[in-house]
Amino acid sequence: MVDGLERELGERAQVIRLNVTSPLGRQAGARYQARFVPTFVVTDGRGNVVLNRGGRPSKQELLDAVLAAAAP
Template sequence: MVDGLERELRDRVQVLRLNVLSPVGRVAASAYVVRAVPTFVLFDADGEMVYYQMGFPGKAVIRQEIDKLERK
């Protein structure tokens, strides 16, 4: 499901996936308080976190949040 969403949105947003068991992933997981996999974090163009969801919120929710960012 996440793969399909990533393919669908690749022309609209930059998608970054991290393995929370890797050294870099552990640092990011700690910084963004990742306690479940998957966790979705969206940032605006200024690098500010604007959305955070542990677990899969559904494609419609992710699309809606990205639409909000594009309207800013």
């Protein structure tokens, strides 16, 4: 799902995958209060969280959040 979303969004958004067992992944998990694997976090250009969803959201839910975050 993430690969398809990444292809669909192209240059409009950056997709970052983190391993929760890595130091950076643990740091990001703590910052965004990730309690489940997977956790999807969408931020706007200022770093404000638009979506923080543990589990597996629908592709449409993720797409809507990313497009809302990218809106001026």
